[in-house]
Amino acid sequence: MLQFSMQIDKEQYLIDRLHSDYIGDDAAIVGDTLYSMDAFFEGVHFEREWMSVAQIGRKAMLVNLSDAIAMNAQPQYALVSVSLPPQFTYEEIEILSKSMEETAKEYGCEIIGGDTIGGDKLHLSITIISKSQNPLLRRGLKEDDYLAYTGVLGESKRDLEKLFRGEEIAENSRFYTPTLRADFISQAREYLHVGMDISDGLYCDTNKLLDINNYGFTLLQTIEDDVGLSGEEYEMLIGFPKRHYREIMQIAKKTNTPLTLFANVTQNTQRFICQSHHF
16 A cells, blocks of 8 residues: 555654654663663553453563664663552462563563552553664665565454454464564664664554655565554564675574565655554
């Protein structure tokens, strides 16, 4: 789905109202420290009947760690705020906290504090503090770069639609457990111009990347809407010079990372038609 203009969504409008030079990437960089935060709210990002408490804790942590991984950063610490509904049991609190701690530990991250309040639904907001000597930014795209994405997109959207229909999905569904590409990004960093995680769908996130760099694109292959509009994938969208194609593909093979080239960066205003996942 292509068009030559895009109406700004409310999320981006809010971000544009904030006046800070640190805003614009998956995380804010202050010195060698990166700060990021994402919410994971019942009724917005998930329904309680869809997921176990352990799955909720794990995904909440993974989607936050994704911002650090996307910027070639090592997560260090996490701050977690949780809104607990009245019916939430002590056993469920134990399961939730254990799930978040174990997931954070897999990536070398430690939960060091946060806040807990009572509420009508289960809501989580997590801040990740990470370190990087060579962060991967959204700015830096060049004309004639390749655009590519990792993984196989579309499963998250398909499984979400199944859940809305009251159907079951596989325990290993990417909707439950996104795959973070830490090894691929760290090894490929020296060859990459730009990168970001795909949280709002390939269409929308490609538009964001092009907007911030003032470029357009030419498609190298057809992308189906089920792929382009699949949000919450948390795969990587990257841009790199054509001369490093061989190195990038070798690293993808070495790290068992599926990689799809889909566009070439050009001097035009072409954009995808995308649907905001917010509001």
